[in-house]
Amino acid sequence: MRGTGDCRIGYYTGVHNSPQSEGTINGSISFLLDAAEVVHQSVFPASYAEINGTEVRWNFPEITEIKPGTTLSTSAATSTFIPRESGVTIERRTNRTQFSDAGVQDAVFNITFDTIHPDGLWGRIEAANTSDVSASFIPGTVQTDLPLFGLNEGLHRIEYRINTTMIEAGNQYFISAAVAVEPTQPVMFAPSxxxxxxxxxxRTAAPEGTMVTVPHILLPDNVSNVSFSSATPCTWEMARNEHIISSITQRSDLVVPSPPSAAFTATPTSGAAGFTVRFNDTSTGEPTSWFWDLGDGTNSTDQHPVHTYTTPGTYSVRLTASNAVGSDTVTEQALIIVHIRGDFNGNGRVDIGDVAKVAWMAIGLMEPDPAANFKGDGEVDSADAARIAYYYVGKIPAL
Incomplete structure (x- = not known):
């Protein structure tokens, strides 16, 4: 996706304790955001939030700590929309999207940066669990040609920070990962x-203390107050930036189950008695069981059966494909034609014409037919011609 659209405005506030810090921020940790049109249902984390009109205050438990190199953050969306143009084009490809049973999805995201903002680029891939599907990234499967500052792999979230100095506008990059998908019912799924x-x-600095209030010059429009406090005195450096977010949302639509539509192919469909046919199920609708009537009194429950026809005749084949919802049956009439062995004329008997044909094959006047290789050595020669001649005059009982 790429384009210009009305984007919802939200605010993300966080405190980052520098990796070089010698201490942990803890005790009475509190965030305050006073912003117009905050959507109460969007406040995160909701369990620690108190909402009073436009003001949201997060009071974290006393055991909460911000250790060196870590961040504690809060967020809230608003009902305000403004037009923004994305400088990123994203495409999502997967090897499969429909799941009735547990399986693996290979997700590939192609990303093209039409414009590059030097202040920063970062991204996130998420596979969130819902009531219909459990999804998680398989560790160690992330691959990318993006130049990165860092990559953080989690079971449900992959975060990456892009090195903007090495990105070229117009080039397409990719990032991919394998997702383990376990549906509770049939779903269409793809990660976001x-x-x-x-x-x-x-950026600006603030004096040391246990509380910091962001100056109005750093506050976005529609925000009246942002502050943070704790029991730990800190030296503060504040930064504000804006994000244009290009995204493709997670897909986890329910699939309404339906009976399969039965279909199949067969190869070959004719030959001398003793030839083998391979059947290939091409049914749609995710069947889970198959019943084949192969026409000669035999049947199979394999999805792709292989069967040898030993008796001359013409046979119809019927396949019934089933799943938990229902079944469907397809019949191919007179599909398999089994000739008498040695009957190359197709007239239902071995006669002098068939003897002549094998003789011609043996001396190269006709293209050899594999069915004329009665010896089974892969070549049609004078011995095969003699064999059919002996059979024709009754000197041997079978070819």
Missing amino acids: IGVWETINFT
Whole structure:
């Protein structure tokens, strides 16, 4: 996806404790956001939030810590929309999308950066669990040709930070991962992806203390107050930036089950008695069981049966494909034609014409027919011609 559209405005606030820090931020940790048109259902994490009109205050438990190199954050969306143009084109490809049983999905995301914002690019791929499907990334399966500063693999989220100095506008890059999908009922599934373009980056410092309030010059429109407090005195450096987010949402639509539609192919469909036919099920609708009537009194429950026809005749084949919802049957009339061995004329008997044909094959006047290789050595020669001649005059009982 790419284009211009009305984007919902949301606010993400966080405190990052530098990896070089010698201490942990803890005790009475609290965030405050006062912003117009906050959607109460969007507040995260909701369990620690108190909402009073436009003001949201998060009071975290006393045991909460922000250790060196880690971040604690909160977020809230609003009902405000503004037009934004994305500089990123994203395409999602998968090897399969429909799941009735557990399986693996190979997800590939192609990303093209039409414009590059030097302030930062980062992204996230998510496979969220729902009531209909459990999905998780298989560890160690992430592959990409994106130049990255870092990559963080989790079971349900993959985060990556892109090195903007090495990205070329117009080039297509990819990132891929394998997803273990376990549906509770038939679903269409594909993971989501988002790419954040960071723009309008500004920074300022604040004096040491246990509380910091973001100055109005750093506040976005419609935001009246942002502050953070804890029991730990800190030296503060504040930064504000804006994100243009290009995303493809997770797909986990329910699939309404339906009976299969039965279909099959067969190869070959004619030959001398003793020839073997391979049947290939091509039914749609995810059948789970198969019943084949092969026409000569035999049947099979294999999905792709292989069967040898030993008696001359013409046989119809019927396949019934079934799943938990129902079944469907297809019949191919007179599909398999089994000739008498040695009957190359197709007139139902071995006669002098058939003897002549094998003789011609043996001396190269006719293209050899594999069915004329009565010896089974792969070549039609004078011995095969003699054999059919002996059979024709009654000197041997069978070819």
